[in-house]
Amino acid sequence: MQDPNEDTEWNEILRDFGILPPKEEPKDEIEEMVLRLKEAMVKPYEKMTLAQLKEAEDEFDEEDMRAIEIYREKRLQDWKALRKKQKFGELREISGNQYVNEVTNAEKDVSVIIHLYRSSIPMCLLVNQHLSLLARKFPETKFVKAIVNSCIQHYHDNCLPTIFVYKNGQIEGKFIGIIECGGINLKLEELEWKLAEVGAIQTDLEENPKKDIVDVMVSSIRNTSIYDDTNSSNSDNDDTK
Numbered sequence: 001m002q003d004p005n006e007d008t009e010w011n012e013i014l015r016d017f018g019i020l021p022p023k024e025e026p027k028d029e030i031e032e033m034v035l036r037l038k039e040a041m042v043k044p045y046e047k048m049t050l051a052q053l054k055e056a057e058d059e060f061d062e063e064d065m066r067a068i069e070i071y072r073e074k075r076l077q078d079w080k081a082l083r084k085k086q087k088f089g090e091l092r093e094i095s096g097n098q099y100v101n102e103v104t105n106a107e108k109d110v111s112v113i114i115h116l117y118r119s120s121i122p123m124c125l126l127v128n129q130h131l132s133l134l135a136r137k138f139p140e141t142k143f144v145k146a147i148v149n150s151c152i153q154h155y156h157d158n159c160l161p162t163i164f165v166y167k168n169g170q171i172e173g174k175f176i177g178i179i180e181c182g183g184i185n186l187k188l189e190e191l192e193w194k195l196a197e198v199g200a201i202q203t204d205l206e207e208n209p210k211k212d213i214v215d216v217m218v219s220s221i222r223n224t225s226i227y228d229d230t231n232s233s234n235s236d237n238d239d240t241k
Contacts, residue, residue, distance in 0.1 A: 089139035091115075091132040096150035103144065104169050111141045111172070111200045116148040116155070116162040123178050123186075127161045130191045137192075138201045165200045173198025182210075 094102050099114075106112045115131055117124035128145060135143035148155045148162070155162075161181050165173035175181045175194065182190050189209040196203035 087139065088142050089136055091128065091135045091143045091145055094144045094146050096146065096152075099146065099151055102142075103164075103166050106142060106166065108168060110167070112166040113141060113143050113195060113200050114164050114166070115145040116151055116160065116164070117145055118148055118157065118160055121157065121160050123181065123184055124161045126184075126186060127163070127181060127191070130186065130188045133188060134192055134195070134201070141201050163195075165195065165198050167199070173200065 094114075103112050103114050113131065115124075115127055117128060119125065131143050131145065135141075148160060159176050161175075161178070163173075163175040163181060164171055173195075178184060182194060187209060189205060192201065192203050193205055193208050193210070195201050196205070
């Protein structure tokens with residue numbers, strides 16, 4: 001059976017005599033999108049980009065247009081807020097003479113993590129690797145590093161790595177030396193947890209990645225303590241015999 005919408009000379013003649021209905025005009029893609037969304041009882045403008053909204057203005061009624069203006073303004077504000085929030089995203093190198101401006105006097109309500117390091121210390125290099133990854137994951141937090149000699153003269157190697165967390169000019173947290181920074185086998189998630197504990201970042205980790213290790217250590221210490229107490233008690237009993 002011949003398609004009545006097919007572009008043939010015979011179909012055109014039949015349309016002229018009213019035998020075939022008028023040819024259906026193809027709908028614009030944007031118009032079709034609006035119609036589909038309306039039929040699905042969805043507010044169409046909430047599923048469209050700003051460019052699509054601009055192109056589809058003729059397809060909306062007056063009530064829709066008022067809602068669209070509000071929605072468009074909200075989208076714009078959300079975008080501006082996101083841009084403002086995600087303005088860092090990398091671990092930057094600074095020198096000692098930049099410390100005050102970049103760290104102490106940083107933007108209001110922005111957390112700043114600074115790592116004082118020496119490149120000859122392997123643990124410092126490991127911390128820098130982890131901080132580079134965390135800087136990308138948490139672009140709303142400022143991550144910087146500085147060679148320790150440019151900031152503090154005669155700083156002892158035993159105190160490295162050193163991590164300070166600043167906010168509004170105040171030190172909110174500090175990790176000084178290998179042990180406080182998490183040990184030579186420090187994992188990325190462990191450092192993330194440490195920084196989250198002092199409020200420098202908002203992690204999606206639900207519990208301390210080192211929890212199992214800590215539990216084993218605590219259990220071992222308790223068992224040792226019980227063993228020592230038992231031996232001590234037995235020794236006392238032997239002495240009284």
